[in-house]
Amino acid sequence: MVDCLTKSDVFKGLAEDQYDRILDRGMNKHLPPHQFLFCQSDPASQCYMVTKGQLKLTKLNENGKIVTIRYVGSGELTAAVAVIKNGVYPVTAESVQETEVVGWSQPTMMELMRQFPEIAINLLGVILSRIEDIQQRYLEVCTEQVDQRIARSLLRLMRWKGNKNKKGVLIDIPLSRQSLADYSGTTLYTVSRTLSAWEKKGWIETGRERIIVTDPHALVAFAE
Amino acid sequence: MVDCLTKSDVFKGLAEDQYDRILDRGMNKHLPPHQFLFCQSDPASQCYMVTKGQLKLTKLNENGKIVTIRYVGSGELTAAVAVIKNGVYPVTAESVQETEVVGWSQPTMMELMRQFPEIAINLLGVILSRIEDIQQRYLEVCTEQVDQRIARSLLRLMRWKGNKNKKGVLIDIPLSRQSLADYSGTTLYTVSRTLSAWEKKGWIETGRERIIVTDPHALVAFAE
DNA sequence: CCATGTCTTTGCGCTGGCGCAAAGTTCGGA
DNA sequence: TCCGAACTTTGCGCCAGCGCAAAGACATGG
Structure with a gap:
């Protein structure tokens, strides 16, 4: 059972x-x-x-x-x-x-x-x-820029395993920058830089192997 | 029927x-x-x-x-x-x-x-x-360089619809540079440049919407 | 509480490949 | 045979994104 x-x-x-x-x-x-x-x-x-x-x-x-x-x-x-x-x-x-x-x-x-x-x-x-x-x-x-692809990957993971809390939507698996890079077809460095930029804009909040999407709407718009 | x-x-x-x-x-x-x-x-x-x-x-x-x-x-x-x-x-x-x-x-x-x-x-x-x-x-x-991908695309098409003749293996569909680009996830220009280089090396022979692979072995080796 | 290993950030230089522009080639139809 | 449309080539400039290197942040166990 x-x-x-x-x-x-x-x-x-x-x-x-x-x-x-x-x-x-x-x-x-x-x-x-x-x-x-x-x-x-x-x-x-x-x-x-x-x-x-x-x-x-x-x-x-x-x-x-x-x-x-x-x-x-x-x-x-x-x-x-x-x-x-x-x-x-x-x-x-x-x-x-x-x-x-x-x-x-x-x-x-x-x-x-x-x-x-x-x-x-x-x-x-x-x-x-x-x-x-x-x-x-x-x-x-094949057709999208790296940052758009990262946005889409995040959104996909969010829909799949997102947990809503007071701050936003937590992606509820241990997700390193490297893992997200492997999932988006890019590199660790580019993911890190991109997430940093989004964090400054207030779209997300990040920690070690942890991402919270605080403004899903902005991400969706960005991914077009 | x-x-x-x-x-x-x-x-x-x-x-x-x-x-x-x-x-x-x-x-x-x-x-x-x-x-x-x-x-x-x-x-x-x-x-x-x-x-x-x-x-x-x-x-x-x-x-x-x-x-x-x-x-x-x-x-x-x-x-x-x-x-x-x-x-x-x-x-x-x-x-x-x-x-x-x-x-x-x-x-x-x-x-x-x-x-x-x-x-x-x-x-x-x-x-x-x-x-x-x-x-x-x-x-x-996600992982390969453009020219490797073009090589693989050519080989794939060759295996799928290759016609052996005296010169080599003809890919037996009308295949423009643009089509091959769409199939390889790259651009018309890059395909054109790459095919030109291969033609100089004697690996292929090209015409308008037509490609003959004269040295499949070289292509396979190139694609790794 | 420190030590060690893992994960993350960021500066920097480099280059693969994009895309415009313009010229050259090929083909089919009038 | 000539014209126009579609396809191809190549020079050139540019920049997105890669990847090294080095430092910083965080977690775990002793």
Whole structure:
């Protein structure tokens, strides 16, 4: 039995007891912060649903340069590639904080999809949203200036994991300048300089691995 | 009845007569060059399979800057979003040359997927490959230099639609400097300069909207 | 309370690549 | 055969953003 607040979109439309049975077929795993769940180029054996915490999906090029493809939060599924193809993981998954996941092997997932055809259809929908997200980010990185991209990244993270408090909206994961740079397709230095400028303008408030967006409206306008 | 050389991966595993019946459920469309099949932000009503020619999928940002997401050739499916979600097309599809497609409406596709569950599974596989492609391109545009990206784009197009002849491998679609720039996330000028340099080195041979890769090996090495 | 490691900031110089402008090339149609 | 439109090339100047270096801020454990 797993303590999962958000039921994954992949399993929506299923009855509670069916959902429980599906969870029982999976393997629970617990990850301390900064632990790898799977690595790029490893054979893809399992797909995972995050039940607590969050994963960061990154991709490396030949020269060791890194880029963050997306963050995966509670209730979200990842490594769908392991469900269908006998391939390798195209990305690396690393826990951001303490994180819990449920993993299903390829045969198990196949069996579940046959038993509950909803799942395949839902999975299609989830993956399509993901394509749209990465296509949008591809467009941005090709056509937008660095500071616009940083603004959009912040807004994206804010919508995904923003916690409203008296000061503004806190992005509720440990987020270093380097992490934000990897997520925006730029460098540590440029992120630092840009955030400093925005802090002076009163748009955000920053701390060590912590960002509060105090004026989301200004950021949205800036991102155009 | 449609003259389609390559059967789409989406319909593989189906018997010939089933395939024919599926094609009969679709609507044939013929497009002259540079015609739009559908436009970004239009309600997504149909998904399409290309049976002849090729489509270019592009995406615009707010300032009118354009980027090419991918090319779609004979036998490939596109606008899968129309199958599952009641959303809008996230990209614009434009014919490169004279092109023929078959289109299916959302209800028809849903019905076909229920009748032939293979299709949903195949579709998942196709879409996953597409995610991997765009994720890889996202990595490249974030981490690689412009000339490396142009090299990779050329190689990608070469593998996709290369025709070997005595001189080398001809990329067999009309491909302007501007198109290659849109596909590589750079500008017309930079592409022109880069191709000129490569031509001097004897790696390629160029003409108006035409590129022959005479030394693929050198290009591969350059792209690292 | 200090020590050590990690994260952040900022000055500075450099350069990859953008984009204008203008000339050259190619193609199709009249 | 000539014209005009579309495509391509190249010189030139400029600047956004990179990345080193060095100093500062913050957190954790002994």
